[in-house]
Amino acid sequence: MRNVIAINAQASQSIIAAQATSDDMLLESIADGNRTSMHILYCRHNVRVYRFILRIVRDATTAEDLVSQVFLDVWRTAGQFQGRSQVSTWLLSIARFKALTAMRQRRFEDIDQEDVRQIPDSCDTPETSLDRSDTSAILRACVAKLSPAHREIITLVYYHEKSVEEVGQIIGIPQSTVKTRMFYARKQLAGLLKGCGVDRFAA
Helix, strand or coil: CHHHHHHHHHHHHHHHHHHCCCHHHHHHHHHCCCHHHHHHHHHHHHHHHHHHHHHHHCCHHHHHHHHHHHHHHHHHHHHHCCCCCCHHHHHHHHHHHHHHHHHHHCCCCCCCHHHHHCCCCCCCCHHHHCCHHHHHHHHHHHHHHCCHHHHHHHHHHHHCCCCHHHHHHHHCCCHHHHHHHHHHHHHHHHHHHHHCCCCCCCC
8 A cells, every 4th residue: 555655646746847847848758758748738738729720720629629630749749849949839830730731621610709718828918908808809809800811920929929039930931021910910900999999909
């Protein structure tokens, strides 16, 4: 019985230690076949990856399937990560490729924005500059109306807190192009919000 307790204690300590490990170290461990590290990395990033994919494909079932594919790729290719970007940036690059490939394969119906709002996420978004209780739904609806290129930029910068450099790495475009798209995306979003009676989002 003592041996069982000792084994369980060691397992718990191993999980706690892994939870405090950086994403880069988790990937190194995943490359060695460590399933606990894979589970922790998935728990850290699956919601954001899902939300990012969902805003591209706009179909919940497809987004869920693609999230599984993304992390399956991570399991298979963790050893290929070279550390040139943040792990989260690498994950979103994989997610973007999967989502765009899926978009080319079929047409999608618009997803009910209520499904998006029900997904928990602790990160700050443009909603921090608005009255959340009154304008959250309006903001999300307006973001959904942006052109695909502008919606992608807004999603990466505000919802995933990526820098101009990181956005360029994910999308595969120069930083100058990222800045230009961001400028016009903000202007388009500000115009849509103003049309809905919200004028506190700076363009």
